[in-house]
Amino acid sequence: MAEKGRRTVRDLRRGSRSALLRHLYFEGPLSRHELGRISGLSSGSISNVVGELLADGLVEECGSVESDGGRPRTLLRVTPGLAHLVGVDVGETQVRVALFDLALTELAASDQPLSDCGHDVGHVVELILTGLSEVLERTGVDRSTVLGVGIGVPGIVEQDHPEADGDTVVVHGPTVGWDAVPLGRLLRAGTDLPLYIDNGAKTLGQAEMWFGAGRGARNAVVVLFGSGVGACVITDGARFRGSTSSAGELGHTRVHVGGRPCRCGARGCLEAYVGAEALVARWGDAPPGTSEKAGLAALLDAARQPHSKAAELLREAAEYLGAAIADLINLFNPERIVIGGWAGLLLGPRLLPAIRDAATDYAFSFPRAKTAIELGSLGPDAVTLGAAALPLSHFLDSGGSLSSRTGRHTQVG
Amino acid sequence: MAEKGRRTVRDLRRGSRSALLRHLYFEGPLSRHELGRISGLSSGSISNVVGELLADGLVEECGSVESDGGRPRTLLRVTPGLAHLVGVDVGETQVRVALFDLALTELAASDQPLSDCGHDVGHVVELILTGLSEVLERTGVDRSTVLGVGIGVPGIVEQDHPEADGDTVVVHGPTVGWDAVPLGRLLRAGTDLPLYIDNGAKTLGQAEMWFGAGRGARNAVVVLFGSGVGACVITDGARFRGSTSSAGELGHTRVHVGGRPCRCGARGCLEAYVGAEALVARWGDAPPGTSEKAGLAALLDAARQPHSKAAELLREAAEYLGAAIADLINLFNPERIVIGGWAGLLLGPRLLPAIRDAATDYAFSFPRAKTAIELGSLGPDAVTLGAAALPLSHFLDSGGSLSSRTGRHTQVG
DNA sequence: ACGGGTTAAATCACGCCGTGAGTTGACCCT
DNA sequence: AGGGTCAACTCACGGCGTGATTTAACCCGT
Incomplete structure (x- = not known):
């Protein structure tokens, strides 16, 4: 009604x-x-x-x-100094909290590694709250001037879940072992600030669309190519959510019916061929004990040798990612596709031509001709920036209402 | 500005x-x-x-x-009798023109086979204009009470093409040999009525969303399963177009990187495995000289024999279509998916369980659990009905302005 | 120093909107 | 006949954007 x-x-x-x-x-x-x-x-x-x-x-x-x-x-x-914004990136290996002014200039940041507890929820909540206090104290910014805290998480973010009451935001993150985590309610115990929770790929998308390679486009897809693969779909200038906010799960679309098993449980997912975790694991030649980042860098280095296993893996990854992007072009008909994420930025310069070629081979030629495929231009911290943009977006949409500060509300994106 | x-x-x-x-x-x-x-x-x-x-x-x-x-x-x-609407379905084998009152009750229809000239543009235009005159004359409806003519075509419909002036709607239909056909301008020579041109899958989607299996859903995908495969994506209650109106080209998404060649020129397209044309061709046992429809019916009949080639083809088609639907679920997160089109309605009762199973196997479980997969409920003439709904939609959106009748305008959807 | 030209910004009467309380109209039951 | 009930209409009010008019702030030529 x-x-x-x-x-x-x-x-x-x-x-x-x-x-x-x-x-x-x-x-x-x-x-x-x-x-x-x-x-x-x-x-x-x-x-x-x-x-x-x-x-x-x-x-x-x-x-x-x-x-x-x-x-x-x-x-x-x-007025740039009128208010402040906080962005949080709950990433694969660390929790990053940053404080910005209204012009999204970074005033302070706190990086905290995720240590051995992994993505234990209580641990993550503690790190977020600690980081929040730290950046506020270090800069002397008054809590009451903070418009809100935007948080990018690795998982599907759902609102109106029946189990949660009051703060109804719930996160499902199979790859980090989160199942219906009431992140909003848990954080609410430690802060009164308005919370804006969304998938990390979507906050990255918000950042690239506002300040990066997506600027000016009304229909675009921003691909987050990291350990796994995600995406943020922008339609008519706004992030597209779908009916339960899980739109854009690009990493688990099919590239081979009945192919390589994926960490999500299914087979033949894009992520099982293109994600950094999968690439390093399939290569198998990374120096033992190194991080995923170092492993992927080593893989890229080894791929300079033609006909090596590493080169073949990258060739295949480019083809599959290009094919997936072709599907995005056919289904969404965007004017631009932006590839971001730390792995995308690392491998991008080498893979981009092959990705473009594969997309041309596999997409309908007419929409393909009108779609530009580019690399993200904001670096690996874009997720944090985009997270801080969530409360800013709300602020601008509402016509600059400051009253939301006192609202104690939590919402999706 | x-x-x-x-x-x-x-x-x-x-x-x-x-x-x-x-x-x-x-x-x-x-x-x-x-x-x-x-x-x-x-x-x-x-x-x-x-x-x-x-x-x-x-x-x-x-x-x-x-x-x-x-x-x-x-x-x-x-007021039901206040005005009238015309719907046109430029289909695979015929051109269907129907006249409706404002309540979308069909008053008259004209079916004209596409004979040997195939989809020659001049021929199609002539059939549309002939059909239009016929239904108007037969019912005695005054032209001035017709709000507009909606036309569903097999191809990508683009607006604002630089080559077309005035009536700027251009159709690209690779499967029927149409390349940048200025359909709006060509029809304009024969009628002054407002024209609303859109892809056939999208008009089918409009019909199913308003009057069929999609009713009540705000986010849905309607799949047109006929000779080929198309789709209409509905986001937030409105047909989603993308930047150049070609969104939803489901038939040419990839199910096998480097697979069976498709009539579009690429390899491994969904349509090359699931489309009626492909199914009948791969089967090869259809009685010679029969139509595609009869051929598919024969295939369905033959598939009652377990372990037959026909049964295996249908099993494979269901799995591939289910996998493609799983991708739709991951990317669009709709609350409902409707399978329509003559082939979909013919094969649906047999294939639907297998399609649902495949979608469950291949989609992310969380959004899959919230998506219903159903058959269309409007029969094969839904494309015509949906086409007539295009001018109706415009009429309702404008708050009931009747002045558009005198506008001599043409537009997408 | 001073007035005419020029452009930015503020002011204000006008027509229109949706709201919601109060009024009128149409029906029931007793 | 009269009171109760609910639908539908009327109307004063506060608020909006428009666009012509007025005021403010600056330039330049004399």
Whole structure:
């Protein structure tokens, strides 16, 4: 019943505030005049809304641009120091917590290895809370200025799970042994800040779309190529979730019906051929006791020898990843595909041509011709950045409401 | 610049009209009171908007429901005879044109076989225009009451193609030899009615979502299993198009890297294993000279013999289709998957259990558990029905504007 | 120093919107 | 005939975006 959506005149104002705030945030400092031109609002409304935003302190004037003959236009920007954001990356080997200002400039970060306890939930929760306190203390930032904590996790993030009450966010992460973990509720015991939990691939996608190789695209897919393989699908400019927020599980699509067993239990998954864990394991020649990262670097090094097993593995991985990307092109018809993640960035320069060729071979030629395949441009910490972008996105969508801070709420992405 | 969207107070009214019209159309006759309850609008607005709709003749009163003690509520419905719709299915073997009233009751239909000229564009255009005149004449319906002509075609439908001017819809159909066919412009020479052109799988999807097995779902995939294999992806209640309207090309996703050659030129496509054309060709035992439909029926009959080649082909097709559906589940996370198309409806009762099993084997268990896989419930003429639904959808979205009739416009879906 | 030209930004009357309380209308039962 | 009940209409109110008009802030030529 009673579907939401713009319904009363008041919602119009919220939409206008949100639109202006977004333009000011992403298109740098703008004058009221330019703001009117790109937003389509009339000068009267611009004056009113900007006046409100100035009064609320969300926006500030920052210099002016000279003119020849007329009144100079004063520039406006979102107040960078108004509020802060926290991003958390629960990764394969570590938990990273970073504090940002509103312009997403990193003010402090805390890296904590996951040691022997692995992904034991209590341990992870403790590391997140510890890191949170640490970055806040080190910078002296007041908790009340933090808009929220965005958290990227390795698993499917579901909302409205019947078992969870109150903080209804639940995480399913088969590869790390998480089964219906009520992460929101567990963290809630240690902090009052609003929590935004989403899959790590999706936070990476958010970062690349806003600040990286995906900028400007309305339909795109960002592939997280790390230990495993995940993806973030962007449709019409927004992250696509599906009915239970598990859309984009690229790593477990089929490349061979009845193929190599995957750590998820099925056979022939993409991840079983392309994921860093699978590659290093299949190679078998990594120096014993080294980390997965070092192992993959060694594999890349060994592959410089033509006809070696390592070279063959990489050739095969490129073909399979290209074929999977071809499927993405056929099914989603994106204008851009971005390959990120630490393994993607490490292997990308070598594999990209072969990946592009395989995608061309296997995709329908018409949509393939309109799709660019590129590497991510933000480096391995993009997951943390994207996580911090989650509360920012909410902030901008809501038209700059600061009241959410007191909400004690938790939500998906 | 100047992005669209609800911006002025006037757009609110358009949205309210549209919402009320939709509720009245799909939730049958409703009283003003119920309308307010399910739409969330206040009683005052309901009175205003319904008054407008009544004055415009879009809505009419139809009886009332008695009450015990109070004023009886009068029921409202969309005037069924107010306008008419035309649906066209450019199929594998024939062109079907049907005329509907606003309630999508079929008033007349014209089936014309595609004879020897095959899919020669001029021939198809002629058949469409002939069929259109025929159904209008036979029923005596005035052209001016036709809201538009929806056309489902076997190929990718693109808008804003630089080569086409004015009517900018262009169709690419590799399997029927169409390359950048300006179908909109060609038809424009023979009719002034608004044209709505989309891929046949997408019009089938529209029909199943509105009136068939997809009803009520917000995220779903409708698979068109005919000579080839296509799909219509519905996200958040709307058909998903992608950046150049080619999303959902399921038939040419990979099931075997480097497998059986497909009629599209690539290797290992799903369609090369599952499509009716491929199945009949691989079987090879169809009585010579029979149609594809008869051939597939014969194959189904032969497959009753266990361990026969036919049975093995169907077993394999079910597994591959199930695997492809598993990929759809992983990537789109829909709440429902509907299998339609003439081949799907013919083979479905036999294959569905095996398809479901394969999907369970190959998909991530968590989203799989929340996805229902079902057969379409509308029969083989659903493509035509869905095509007629395209102008209807536009009509409802616009809040019941009849002015589009005079617009001479053409558009995708 | 000063006034005319030019452009940015603020102001304001106007028409329109949805809300929700109050009113009218139509029916029931006693 | 009269009171109760509920649907539907009416209307004052606060709020919105628009666009013409006014005010503010700067340039340049004299």
